[in-house]
Amino acid sequence: MPASTRRAAVIGGNRIPFARANGAYSRASNLDMLTATLDGLVARFGLSGERLGEVVAGAVLKHSRDFNLTREAVLGSRLDPATAAYDVQQACGTGLQAAIAVANKIALGQIESGVAGGVDTASDAPIALHDDLRRVLVRLNAAKSPVDRLKLVGQLRPGQIVPEIPQNSEPRTGLSMGEHAARTALEWGIGRAEQDELTAASHQHLAAAYDRGFFDDLVTPYLKLTKDNNLRADSSVEKLGKLKPVFGKGPDATMTAGNSTPLTDGSALVLLGSDEWAAEHRLPVLAHVVDSETAAVDYVHGPDGLLTAPVYAVPRMLARNGLTLQDFDLYEIHEAFASTVLATQKAWEDAAFAKERLGLDAPLGPIDITKLNVAGSSLAAGHPFAATGGRIVATLAKLLRERATEENKDQRGLISICAAGGQGVVAILEAKA
Amino acid sequence: MSNDLLSNLSNTPVAKQLGLPTVPRLRRFEPGQALLSGPVLVTSVGDGRFAKPISALVEENGQRVVTAERSESRTSIDTAGEEKLNAAVLDLTGATTLADLAAAREILTPAVKKLGPSGRVLLLGAEPGEASGAEAAAVAQSLDGFVRSIGKELRFGATANLLIVSGDAAPSAVDSSVRFFLSSRSAYVDGQNVHVGAPVGPTLDPAGMDDPHDPDLPLRGRVAVVTGAARGIGAAIADTLARDGATIVAVDIPAAGEGLAKTANRTGGTALQLDITADDAPARLISHLEQRHGGVDLVVHNAGITRDKLLANMTEDRWNSVLAVNLGAQLKINAALLESSVLNEAARIVCVSSQSGIAGNRGQTNYAASKAGVIGMVRALAPKFAERGATINAVAPGFIETEMTGHMPIGTREAGRRVNSLKQGGLPVDVAETIGWLGQAESGGVNGQVVRVCGQSMLGA
Numbered sequence: 001m002p003a004s005t006r007r008a009a010v011i012g013g014n015r016i017p018f019a020r021a022n023g024a025y026s027r028a029s030n031l032d033m034l035t036a037t038l039d040g041l042v043a044r045f046g047l048s049g050e051r052l053g054e055v056v057a058g059a060v061l062k063h064s065r066d067f068n069l070t071r072e073a074v075l076g077s078r079l080d081p082a083t084a085a086y087d088v089q090q091a092c093g094t095g096l097q098a099a100i101a102v103a104n105k106i107a108l109g110q111i112e113s114g115v116a117g118g119v120d121t122a123s124d125a126p127i128a129l130h131d132d133l134r135r136v137l138v139r140l141n142a143a144k145s146p147v148d149r150l151k152l153v154g155q156l157r158p159g160q161i162v163p164e165i166p167q168n169s170e171p172r173t174g175l176s177m178g179e180h181a182a183r184t185a186l187e188w189g190i191g192r193a194e195q196d197e198l199t200a201a202s203h204q205h206l207a208a209a210y211d212r213g214f215f216d217d218l219v220t221p222y223l224k225l226t227k228d229n230n231l232r233a234d235s236s237v238e239k240l241g242k243l244k245p246v247f248g249k250g251p252d253a254t255m256t257a258g259n260s261t262p263l264t265d266g267s268a269l270v271l272l273g274s275d276e277w278a279a280e281h282r283l284p285v286l287a288h289v290v291d292s293e294t295a296a297v298d299y300v301h302g303p304d305g306l307l308t309a310p311v312y313a314v315p316r317m318l319a320r321n322g323l324t325l326q327d328f329d330l331y332e333i334h335e336a337f338a339s340t341v342l343a344t345q346k347a348w349e350d351a352a353f354a355k356e357r358l359g360l361d362a363p364l365g366p367i368d369i370t371k372l373n374v375a376g377s378s379l380a381a382g383h384p385f386a387a388t389g390g391r392i393v394a395t396l397a398k399l400l401r402e403r404a405t406e407e408n409k410d411q412r413g414l415i416s417i418c419a420a421g422g423q424g425v426v427a428i429l430e431a432k433a
Numbered sequence: 434m435s436n437d438l439l440s441n442l443s444n445t446p447v448a449k450q451l452g453l454p455t456v457p458r459l460r461r462f463e464p465g466q467a468l469l470s471g472p473v474l475v476t477s478v479g480d481g482r483f484a485k486p487i488s489a490l491v492e493e494n495g496q497r498v499v500t501a502e503r504s505e506s507r508t509s510i511d512t513a514g515e516e517k518l519n520a521a522v523l524d525l526t527g528a529t530t531l532a533d534l535a536a537a538r539e540i541l542t543p544a545v546k547k548l549g550p551s552g553r554v555l556l557l558g559a560e561p562g563e564a565s566g567a568e569a570a571a572v573a574q575s576l577d578g579f580v581r582s583i584g585k586e587l588r589f590g591a592t593a594n595l596l597i598v599s600g601d602a603a604p605s606a607v608d609s610s611v612r613f614f615l616s617s618r619s620a621y622v623d624g625q626n627v628h629v630g631a632p633v634g635p636t637l638d639p640a641g642m643d644d645p646h647d648p649d650l651p652l653r654g655r656v657a658v659v660t661g662a663a664r665g666i667g668a669a670i671a672d673t674l675a676r677d678g679a680t681i682v683a684v685d686i687p688a689a690g691e692g693l694a695k696t697a698n699r700t701g702g703t704a705l706q707l708d709i710t711a712d713d714a715p716a717r718l719i720s721h722l723e724q725r726h727g728g729v730d731l732v733v734h735n736a737g738i739t740r741d742k743l744l745a746n747m748t749e750d751r752w753n754s755v756l757a758v759n760l761g762a763q764l765k766i767n768a769a770l771l772e773s774s775v776l777n778e779a780a781r782i783v784c785v786s787s788q789s790g791i792a793g794n795r796g797q798t799n800y801a802a803s804k805a806g807v808i809g810m811v812r813a814l815a816p817k818f819a820e821r822g823a824t825i826n827a828v829a830p831g832f833i834e835t836e837m838t839g840h841m842p843i844g845t846r847e848a849g850r851r852v853n854s855l856k857q858g859g860l861p862v863d864v865a866e867t868i869g870w871l872g873q874a875e876s877g878g879v880n881g882q883v884v885r886v887c888g889q890s891m892l893g894a
Contacts, residue, residue: 039694040690042698044697044704048701078698213687216708219690220690221687224691282727283725
């Protein structure tokens with residue numbers, strides 16, 4: 001092992017425009033999208049025929065045939081087929097966790113370069129056989145004699161035909177993610193207006209970023225789609241205010257289809273490397289990965305909300321790095337729901353919560369919301385689960401680089417991503433002036 | 434292959450029985466192909482300085498040099514038996530009298546009879562403006578009419594072109610041009626004249642360059658930007674320059690990124706999604722080139738759009754968008770290149786103009802104005818780029834078989850592709866090969882020129 005570690009550089013990224021489910025990408029598979037994204041990255045950085053250290057990616061909704069999804073994407077891409085690859089899966093944290101995995105190997109000097117990210121399709125979702133039917137079919141396959149087979153055929157029932165369609169719900173609570181988020185929103189008293197404001201800002205920021213060409217070197221069109229098609233540039237609090245709540249019940253329900261992310265198809269990747277590797281390839285260093293933390297909460301039996309693990313992860317990471325929550329120039333808090341972003345902030349501002357739950361003497365305090373999700377986030381772009389981390393890492397790294405160059409000052413950014421299963425992945429990026 | 438049915442049928446028995454006109458199949462370049470496919474007549478009339486080096490070039494490339502035997506009564510060309518000539522090269526830079534001109538005729542009359550398929554007639558003449566005396570100037574100028582008429586008479590895919598060489602141009606200055614016009618790379622360039630002067634910039638040291646005469650990789654080590662590279666002619670340019678050894682920076686609008694990535698990966702280059710009409714586009718392009726490549730050797734301004742409408746129905750939007758992409762962006766990028774330090778030694782700029790810009794085209798006032806404007810820009814900027822040791826030239830494609838021409842009404846399309854000496858449309862690769870020649874470091878003697886790639890189209894000639 002090396003005596004010292006180094007910080008992995010974020011060199012750039014590529015994603016395809018995100019598409020609302022059952023729309024532009026309804027006929028594209030995870031493998032199709034991931035391969036296209038990888039090829040777009042290869043084209044942007046001139047990596048055709050190059051052997052990279054490794055490619056790490058994953059998908060949340062995955063067909064069983066895609067067990068080696070990322071490796072298959074590498075083999076279908078322009079990269080040297082001798083580039084190793086593996087899959088990871090941590091729900092919505094997949095993309096960021098993959099980036100951390102690659103960054104850590106680079107930090108240790110085990111690899112010089114790597115690609116990380118993820119892909120998801122809610123359109124081409126895997127539909128599984130009814131468990132009873134599957135058991136019969138497995139035994140039928142193993143049966144040795146015709147008589148055994150005939151007996152098994154006799155066990156087939158019409159009711160077994162009904163397939164199992166993947167649900168956007170937690171196996172242990174049976175509640176959808178939206179219902180969980182609605183509970184948290186209620187607990188923290190998150191109002192409708194502030195959610196709609198955050199949503200409108202997300203759309204407006206994303207639209208402005210497109211208009212100024214910010215995504216010219218972050219996005220490659222796919223299947224004739226050139227922009228995220230969930231984006232509503234003319235979104236406003238007034239328009240969002242007209243939508244009916246879809247999560248939660250009664251007069252307290254605040255969460256609508258507007259201030260919640262839609263089911264989305266898409267794919268995103270980031271290119272990471274050592275500074276030396278970047279220099280050898282004459283590639284830019286946008287930012288460095290400083291640190292990361294993953295937390296989990298007991299949302300099943302404990303008092304915590306499903307999507308609140310980042311609330312715990314961030315203070316642990318800050319303490320380790322001797323930083324306060326205000327020591328950041330930009331914040332990227334994944335907008336699973338507008339209410340999630342707002343509840344996360346309220347928890348950090350709450351003195352009692354800090355003391356009782358985080359074990360801190362003082363709360364982390366507020367963040368300057370003019371520094372939050374300044375190029376839009378998931379409410380506008382959409383949220384293909386495993387792809388979101390790659391989108392955020394590349395976006396933040398480029399934003400930090402722009403600001404570091406403009407202000408001739410080091411810039412630090414915080415990423416916070418909540419995930420199903422009560423987990424949360426957070427990270428710090430830094431761009432040198 | 435193209436959707437040119439007549440051309441596809443041309444060499445079949447059916448076509449002969451139907452009495453259809455034959456469309457010659459042009460010899461085109463493939464890697465590894467020899468420069469020449471048969472013996473070459475090389476001779477001069479008067480005091481020429483090029484016959485000797487060109488003869489050496491022919492022999493270097495494994496072909497026999499044939500000379501014309503002139504006697505009192507006739508001129509004969511000794512090709513062994515029925516063997517066809519691949520090319521006839523006449524150095525007429527020393528021709529100053531009508532008698533000299535008559536001698537040239539005497540040599541070419543038997544030569545064109547012996548010329549094989551996809552043969553080449555290449556004349557080298559003096560600059561009429563440099564001639565001493567009216568007769569010498571007249572003779573030099575007469576070659577233009579002479580070569581154009583030869584082009585119209587030649588058959589079986591043969592072409593005729595003229596290099597107008599200044600007195601101060603050494604034989605090495607014309608070398609890359611002679612190679613281009615003799616080779617199959619110039620398949621669809623016919624009836625053209627190109628001025629060649631002393632090379633711009635510092636004298637290149639061939640030994641210091643990466644084997645400049647590697648016939649398969651004339652652009653080795655050069656970084657080439659191609660705008661509009663996602664598809665069509667731009668993609669063919671990127672492919673061809675990469676084949677010749679260049680590192681490709683493929684540029685197109687962000688919305689065309691999918692095709693652009695394919696071009697970049699196919700050529701082993703990089704994709705740069707950039708709207709060239711954006712205010713910051715020149716700065717972004719230049720900083721990209723500085724950071725990623727440390728400089729640029731070749732910039733091909735190929736990106737172009739059409740928004741056809743009769744002038745009576747032309748809107749501001751259609752006019753402005755065509756002028757902005759086809760001309761405005763080129764002007765801005767060229768100005769920025771001249772101000773920057775990104776141009777490497779022996780940098781080359783090649784702008785894609787169009788036959789429409791020369792001949793005009795109904796419904797294309799905007800397009801034709803922009804493409805004619807490109808020619809004006811190239812001529813104005815040639816001395817400026819020369820100060821930097823760089824050149825700027827234009828290519829003007831005629832009827833090229835592309836997706837765009839594939840969508841034309843059949844009547845217009847058939848007329849378009851037949852009204853030229855080669856009786857067919859060109860291919861995107863023909864435009865690309867011409868750009869490749871102009872893009873070579875060795876082509877520094879060619880500056881401010883407009884080379885038509887049109888099979889000697891009758892439109893605008």
